[in-house]
Amino acid sequence: MPGQFITLDSDMTPCVPPQPIIPFIEGDGSGPDIWAAASRVIDAAVERAYGGARRIIWRPLLAGERAFAATGDWLPEETIEAIKRHHVAIKGPLTTPVGRGIRNLNVALRQRLSLYANVRPIRFFPGVEAPVKAPQRLNVVLFRENTEDVYAGLEWAAGSEEAEQITALLSGLGVRLPPRCGLGLKPISEAASARLIRRAVRFALEHKHRSVTLVHKGNIMQHTEGAFRDWGYALIEAEFADVAVTEARLWEDFGGRTPEGKLLIKDRLTDAMFQQLLLRPDEYEVIATTNLNGDYLSDACAAQVGGQGFTPSANLSDEVALFEPTHGTAPEYAGQDKVNPSGVILSGEMMLRHMGWGEAADRILRGVEGAIARQTVTYDLARRLRGAALRSCSEFGDEIIASMK
Numbered sequence: 001m002p003g004q005f006i007t008l009d010s011d012m013t014p015c016v017p018p019q020p021i022i023p024f025i026e027g028d029g030s031g032p033d034i035w036a037a038a039s040r041v042i043d044a045a046v047e048r049a050y051g052g053a054r055r056i057i058w059r060p061l062l063a064g065e066r067a068f069a070a071t072g073d074w075l076p077e078e079t080i081e082a083i084k085r086h087h088v089a090i091k092g093p094l095t096t097p098v099g100r101g102i103r104n105l106n107v108a109l110r111q112r113l114s115l116y117a118n119v120r121p122i123r124f125f126p127g128v129e130a131p132v133k134a135p136q137r138l139n140v141v142l143f144r145e146n147t148e149d150v151y152a153g154l155e156w157a158a159g160s161e162e163a164e165q166i167t168a169l170l171s172g173l174g175v176r177l178p179p180r181c182g183l184g185l186k187p188i189s190e191a192a193s194a195r196l197i198r199r200a201v202r203f204a205l206e207h208k209h210r211s212v213t214l215v216h217k218g219n220i221m222q223h224t225e226g227a228f229r230d231w232g233y234a235l236i237e238a239e240f241a242d243v244a245v246t247e248a249r250l251w252e253d254f255g256g257r258t259p260e261g262k263l264l265i266k267d268r269l270t271d272a273m274f275q276q277l278l279l280r281p282d283e284y285e286v287i288a289t290t291n292l293n294g295d296y297l298s299d300a301c302a303a304q305v306g307g308q309g310f311t312p313s314a315n316l317s318d319e320v321a322l323f324e325p326t327h328g329t330a331p332e333y334a335g336q337d338k339v340n341p342s343g344v345i346l347s348g349e350m351m352l353r354h355m356g357w358g359e360a361a362d363r364i365l366r367g368v369e370g371a372i373a374r375q376t377v378t379y380d381l382a383r384r385l386r387g388a389a390l391r392s393c394s395e396f397g398d399e400i401i402a403s404m405k
Helices: 031-050 065-071 077-086 105-112 161-172 190-206 225-239 247-254 270-279 291-304 342-354 358-373 393-403
Strands: 021-025 057-060 088-091 117-123 139-145 211-216 244-246 263-269 286-289 312-316 321-325
Touching: 021 077, 031 342, 031 358, 031 393, 077 088, 077 105, 088 342, 105 321, 117 190, 117 291, 139 190, 139 291, 190 211, 190 225, 190 263, 190 286, 211 225, 211 270, 211 291, 225 244, 225 263, 244 247, 247 263, 263 270, 270 291, 286 291, 312 342, 321 342, 342 358, 342 393, 358 393
Parallel strands: 021 057, 021 088, 088 321, 139 286, 211 263, 211 286, 244 263
Antiparallel strands: 117 139, 117 312, 312 321
């Protein structure tokens, strides 16, 4: 196979050759339709940005329904090892097998690859119909812890032997539970919290954002959610005191005005944050939070700007970056060349930026913005926009490519 491997330098920054080999997983359901359109857009952006001096060599990998049909395994070990070896990969949506041994393939990939940070940039594209008056005021990047909290998967069915044993243990600690309780554990550790918050702060500094907000429910769960906040502030004091200022110090020492060149660190309760993002969205830029909070907040933010169709994501460890859309497989539209490919296309934009190919990433953004501005869109948008011109999945890809300048 032509092409070269991406390597990492001493600080884990990708060293990308002119023809990097990048694995991809098409995905299930409508995934093949989406990937066909998305890969053409990504390739076109690279070609137009670099005039043939750079190109991606795509390597297909198996996961999900196609993997199970070919190998009897929903997530082959070869796929895991290939993603580790190549350091950068992209995937479409995968079906969650029901009662087949793996609770969720996306979660399994994140756990097997130690992808501890789920990163979702959420912004408004003019021309998309949104349910709020000023959707353009929301432009956030959400860092969600990806390995603990509910993703740890530590739960036991009501009436099970394990649940009874844990109930007995808790009873010995003075905790009384109703009979036949389903039980779950919510682990949140200092190490996992610190590495996520550190990554969010470094991102904010690199991209010149004004603030990072720690979101938690520490007023109720003091030793998990509250600890996430406390560990975050301790990290800021230990590692970023010269470049960051907390909201408390802002008022004590600076009269409420952020000093020039300083990053503001603040925290909000989860329930209050939903209100804040509706009423005062432009006060928030980078959010760092625990797993379940991040799941809720990212979907709510996506709805605020028109839905998940335009929401990409990255799952990151220190050595691997796996990019994917946030929407599902839409199996009812499989093979119909109908669905909106923007989630994978914009995940590709994130991937290119991670690789340092910002010129190509910029072309993707301009292409998506241009296609929407002309209202040449797929059915999910056309049905809500008066006068829009309906385009298939592949045709929408063509419109994006035509809008690259």
